[in-house]
Amino acid sequence: MADESPLISSLRTAVAAAPGDVPLRLHFAELLLSEGRNEEAVAEAAVALQHAPGDAAARALMMRAMGVPSTSTPEPGPAPVQPPVVEKPEAPTQAPAPTEAPAPSDPAPAFDWAAAEQQVQDLVGPRFLEDPQAEGGEGAAGDAAAWDVDAPGAVRLADVGGMEEVRDRLEAAFLAPMRNPELRRLYGKSLRGGLLLYGPPGCGKTFIARAVAGELGANFLTVSLSDVLDMWIGASEKNIHDIFETARRQAPCVVFLDELDALGAKRSRTHHSGLRNVVNQLLTELDGIASGAGNEGVFVLAATNVPWDVDIALRRPGRLDRTLLVLPPDAAAREAILRYHLRERPIEAVDLGKLVKVTEDFSGADLAHLCESAAEAALLDSARSGSVRLITTKDLLGAAKQIKPSTEPWFAAARNVAMFANEGGLYDDLLAYLKRKRKL
Template sequence: MPVESPLIQSLRTAVAAAPDDVPLRLHLAALLLDAGHGDAAVAEAAVALQHAPGDAEARLLMARAMGVGGQVTPDPEASPAPQIHQTPPAQAPAPARPGFDWKAAQDQVGDVLPPRFVEAPLTADGSGDAGDADAWDVERPGTVRLADVGGMQEVKERLEAAFLAPLRNPELRRVYGKSLRGGLLLYGPPGCGKTFIARAVAGELGAAFLSVSVNDVLDMWIGNSERNMHEIFRTARRQAPCVVFLDELDALGGKRSRSQSSGMRNTVNQLLTELDGVDAGANEGVFVLAATNVPWDVDIALRRPGRLDRTLLVLPPDGPAREAILRYHLRERPIENVDLGKLVKATDGLSGADLAHLCEAAAESALLDSARTGTVRLIGMKDLLAAARQVVPSTEPWFASARNVAMYANDGGMYDDLVAHLKKKRKL
């Protein structure tokens, strides 16, 4: 195997830094070919053709690299290709052929290039969704853990006791006869990190993550919504261990007694069937988490034991969590003399989304001031505290509604944790 010259090695580095630069890649392929690296030249020319299928120079270079003696039929719409000097081969040239055998070239470089397009059969309604369970976007096990969730120690402890500990200790689970059936329902005001906590739970379990929203399920065609729900759980079973995260559960599993649509009722029925598992043990390794802002609008059958039978109240971030969120949103902004302790006290009651908006508003204030004065200045405590005074907690309307539920609809102690929080804050 010929040794690559320093020039070729430098060009490889340049191509790696600019993979879409077709002329640079073709120059590398030509040098490789002249140096006797035929296979490497074929690979580089094939990548160039993937980026520019009609490039005449790339086709000509591929023909040389494949050992074709004849000329490539030029593309009439392609621009004239620059002349490339070709060193006469030592052996007799192969007989000329009228064109380039692209099928043979594709077979030879098939292990170098992935397919450019994935063809999928159309369904009868022409939607292009063949109902394949692998069509759903399943995220591989992530690196987010509960340790990455700032503060919220009470939430973490309840997650560990009610959900994670039995899953992490299969031997103890068998000793005590603890079943893996059932799921976890996260509820609370909007913007407080329910989705992030669900991803952290998936990371703790080392499981894949499949996020499902109402747009993923509902369909205008009769029967398609139920089919979509089935395909989601079939995908999760194939990818087990997998966390299925049902976002906005009140939209996917609202009370059937209030629904005027038979299609929506059938979708809820299908969800109940999937949570139970069609066969015994069908959902082994499938962990169902759901989130909602209004758990009182969720169909009561979904909260039956064996389904979403455990609930966890996710409240606005506490002090340590607010500090972590503020650090995150200020980490790449030009700031000076920011007293996080003082800012954390001034933002009590704000959700994670409110804190992100606060940092954005402070940055906007400093930017406009710099534009008016013509002098760039950093973001300071004055900007952040002014923004904190202007931001109205988005959680207040939720607590106003939740207070009525806690007082008059806490059947069976379903919302005891909410009642305890409201009493602690003297809102009940």
């Protein structure tokens, strides 16, 4: 706020950086209360009570901020010794007069917690979200209605920082034919088939898949190995079928097969018949044979770090026949990722240009870890010195020196595949990147 004092502004930043520090939050609330900002003080005290339910200081502060007179509750101790009661003899002609106890002082009104909760319900959300089960208990395994389908999200390809080559390839190979049905019919372009995203871990393959779903205005259904495997014979294959049936009913829908190398591993290397049957069922569903109407409106995306371990039948034309290499973020993408992870942290004069230069080959996950490490260093210094210190470029550069890019082991393994197992040019784009980066 423009009219805030520097002290309150600094404390607001410190509380945002350490939301679980209850004493710091209560100190901030006391300052707000001293300046007459009672509603803000009530909100801060309520958040403190979320982190420390029953905290007496937080309750007392909230009562003062809400204008409720505080009461001094005596500490529990041994009950006072009462003097012996001397019974008076009863009079023969009248009932004994009741002995009147000394009039107690007027009790202070009890704090109305229900009223307090109503006053702050718009400021502070509930601590736990109740998720009552549907009538009849949890959905049984294999029930198509039990699969969670996310509604169309707000993420678009424009939200993917940098990565111009990836976005252009997606537009040409996947999105343009879907957005232009007239041109698609003119050129005889089929919507069959899917897209396989591959590359080093932590480079945003899942985020890109959600962005594609957002561009299409489609629902989003994520599938991993744990969603499919079942101990009962035939149940895993039925799970695969139910997933695709759900997607067909919720069309347009993007089915995202995460970690495809686990879900669709090469059958020649699979010793367990159950996993081989899962791959067989997945092939059937990708062809849309069992549905009768095919997979119209169902768009299949898959992601893997090791495409060379995926069954070759999954990559034949009409299935996952298009591949897209998702590489570590380029300079523009790294700057966007760093800005995102520093947006709510207390920073001071951070030189993003220097950070971008020293984070070559860092994945998105590496950059998030870098920001986390720099924040830890500043937090530790603040705890030791007793005064809040902002995150600086020095903290971020120091964290960058301590972190080794997690993409290096992946490129070491992928280099051999690109050089000696590039059947049919499957990894030409990877080979070109390695040559451009002089990694061969």
